[in-house]
Amino acid sequence: MNIEEVKALGDAIRAEVGKAVVGLDEAVELMLVALFASGHILLEGPPGTAKTFLAQCFARAAGLDYGRIQFTPDLLPGDILGSNLFNFQTSQFTLTRGPIFTELLLADEINRTPPKTQAALLEAMQERTVTIDGIDHKLSDRFMVVATQNPIESQGVYPLPEAQLDRFLFKFEVGYPSLEQELKIVAQQGARFGMPKPDEWGVSRVADHATISAAADAVAGARLADEVVDYVVRLIRATRSTGDLQIGASPRAAATLAAAARAHAALDGRDFVLPDDVKKLAPAALRHRVILSPAAEIDGRTADAIIAGLIEQVEAPR
Numbered sequence: 001m002n003i004e005e006v007k008a009l010g011d012a013i014r015a016e017v018g019k020a021v022v023g024l025d026e027a028v029e030l031m032l033v034a035l036f037a038s039g040h041i042l043l044e045g046p047p048g049t050a051k052t053f054l055a056q057c058f059a060r061a062a063g064l065d066y067g068r069i070q071f072t073p074d075l076l077p078g079d080i081l082g083s084n085l086f087n088f089q090t091s092q093f094t095l096t097r098g099p100i101f102t103e104l105l106l107a108d109e110i111n112r113t114p115p116k117t118q119a120a121l122l123e124a125m126q127e128r129t130v131t132i133d134g135i136d137h138k139l140s141d142r143f144m145v146v147a148t149q150n151p152i153e154s155q156g157v158y159p160l161p162e163a164q165l166d167r168f169l170f171k172f173e174v175g176y177p178s179l180e181q182e183l184k185i186v187a188q189q190g191a192r193f194g195m196p197k198p199d200e201w202g203v204s205r206v207a208d209h210a211t212i213s214a215a216a217d218a219v220a221g222a223r224l225a226d227e228v229v230d231y232v233v234r235l236i237r238a239t240r241s242t243g244d245l246q247i248g249a250s251p252r253a254a255a256t257l258a259a260a261a262r263a264h265a266a267l268d269g270r271d272f273v274l275p276d277d278v279k280k281l282a283p284a285a286l287r288h289r290v291i292l293s294p295a296a297e298i299d300g301r302t303a304d305a306i307i308a309g310l311i312e313q314v315e316a317p318r
Contacts, residue, residue: 039169067102
């Protein structure tokens with residue numbers, strides 16, 4: 001697959017998701033980048049803003065196997081990974097696979113479960129492997145986590161630990177739709193009871209595992225000039241030297257941002273990365289990886305505002 005075919009594939013997936021989901025074009029773009037860059041995405045927004053439905057439609061359009069875990073306070077790691085159960089007929093232990101053995105995993109309301117259970121995803125998100133009773137089990141090479149969380153409620157939730165957050169390529173903040181978008185949503189769905197499945201909205205599969213893997217291979221071949229690599233590293237290091245941030249972004253953030261920039265370039269039909277690719281993706285790639293300093297919090301500053309300032313300060317290659 002060449003870069004032009006990657007762009008066409010991305011356009012086709014966008015069009016299919018757009019048949020059912022209104023007003024989340026930027027989220028779909030980031031999900032496409034994450035898919036082709038082998039990353040994961042965290043969607044944060046109030047209830048009823050189509051986060052779950054977006055994940056369902058995206059999986060359908062991309063031809064990915066879809067699994068869902070509803071995170072609750074009593075969820076255990078074995079409920080995610082699976083467990084070895086003794087078979088009395090064969091006198092052997094048999095692995096019962098958990099819902100993590102899929103391609104696109106929706107971790108719904110991920111912050112409603114304790115850190116011990118959240119940690120069950122750490123190995124899977126980084127290495128695409130899970131360990132059960134000391135035995136490694138490989139996940140799909142296209143394994144992708146789409147996690148959701150509600151930022152409004154504070155009771156009965158467990159903030160995601162930094163190690164967990166750092167494994168998400170992007171964090172996208174889902175807001176309420178515009179007036180025009182909400183009018184369209186109500187016109188489309190106001191007469192329906194419940195939420196129909198993606199195929200009932202006419203969302204078709206336009207890809208499969210082999211197609212997505214071929215596209216990811218093509219994306220990895222996009223040219224990343226030394227000047228752009230230097231720009232990515234200087235931008236990441238700037239988050240560690242500013243007094244506005246108590247903790248800056250990790251080296252993993254630099255590597256994944258570079259991979260994401262390759263995917264963004266390919267989806268734009270280019271086989272080379274521009275500094276603008278990095279600039280566009282940096283807010284979503286960094287906002288969850290930094291911690292504000294006490295002074296910045298007192299001043300009411302936000303991570304997005306500080307990151308935007310750093311993007312302006314760090315000189316980009318021409």
